[in-house]
Amino acid sequence: xxxxxxxxxxxxxxxxxxxxxxxxxxxxxxxxxxxxxxxxxxxxxxxxxxxxxxxxxxxxxxxxxxxxxxxxxxxxxxxxxxxxxxxxxxxxxxxxxxxxxxxxxxxxxxxxxxxxxxxxxxxxxxxxxxxxxxxxxxxxxxxxxxxxxxxxxxxxxxxxxxxxxxxxxxxxxxxxxxxxxxxxxxxxxxxx
Numbered sequence: 001x002x003x004x005x006x007x008x009x010x011x012x013x014x015x016x017x018x019x020x021x022x023x024x025x026x027x028x029x030x031x032x033x034x035x036x037x038x039x040x041x042x043x044x045x046x047x048x049x050x051x052x053x054x055x056x057x058x059x060x061x062x063x064x065x066x067x068x069x070x071x072x073x074x075x076x077x078x079x080x081x082x083x084x085x086x087x088x089x090x091x092x093x094x095x096x097x098x099x100x101x102x103x104x105x106x107x108x109x110x111x112x113x114x115x116x117x118x119x120x121x122x123x124x125x126x127x128x129x130x131x132x133x134x135x136x137x138x139x140x141x142x143x144x145x146x147x148x149x150x151x152x153x154x155x156x157x158x159x160x161x162x163x164x165x166x167x168x169x170x171x172x173x174x175x176x177x178x179x180x181x182x183x184x185x186x187x188x189x190x191x192x
Contacts, residue, residue, distance in 0.1 A: 078164025080173045089175075095158040098131075100176035102150050109172055118149040119189050121171075128163045130155040135184035150184050152176055 063069040075084040080103075082090075093099060103121065107113055115134065122132035131154040139146050160173070 074172075076170070077161070079167035079170050080160065080164050081170060082173045086174055090157045090160065093157050096156050098154050098156050100152055100154050101160070102174050102176050102180065103153055104151065104172045105169065106172070113149065115149055115188065118151045121151045122153070122189060124167070125153045128166065129159065133187050134189040136186045136188045137184040148184070149188070150180060
């Protein structure tokens with residue numbers, strides 16, 4: 001008798017778990033403007049189908065300059081550069097809808113930036129017809145306080161392509177990831 005009572009109980013548990021998971025997924029899907037093939041959208045499971053490649057040699061790939069290294073890692077579109085899949089994703093977005101992008105100079109990528117550098121970059125994009133703001137993150141690591149900033153622009157992909165040859169310098173561009181938006185939680189420019 002106990003076995004007959006256990007089977008319907010287990011069936012109900014499985015059914016309730018499945019229903020609860022699908023409701024949460026549907027609610028979360030509509031909140032993110034980025035397409036579902038963005039890296040954070042789908043868990044990635046790698047099944048090894050081939051033998052692992054030999055480990056890289058100790059010498060590694062040598063580059064004579066920072067620019068040469070960037071060219072080996074990224075795709076360029078006018079004065080912008082980014083990961084090839086991300087630039088392709090920007091092309092596949094609805095071209096006239098606004099999205100938030102993070103832009104950085106090469107110095108910013110190397111950690112040589114100040115709040116004034118970010119404000120100057122944000123102003124440059126305002127002059128080009130974009131909305132722009134600078135966000136700040138403060139953290140304490142091993143008793144020392146650190147501050148970092150990101151420049152966030154909001155514009156349409158069509159406008160990105162339109163201004164991509166008029167920046168006067170090469171800038172890194174990527175989508176505003178949720179994790180970055182959460183960590184950089186304070187807008188410091190423009191001041192409210």
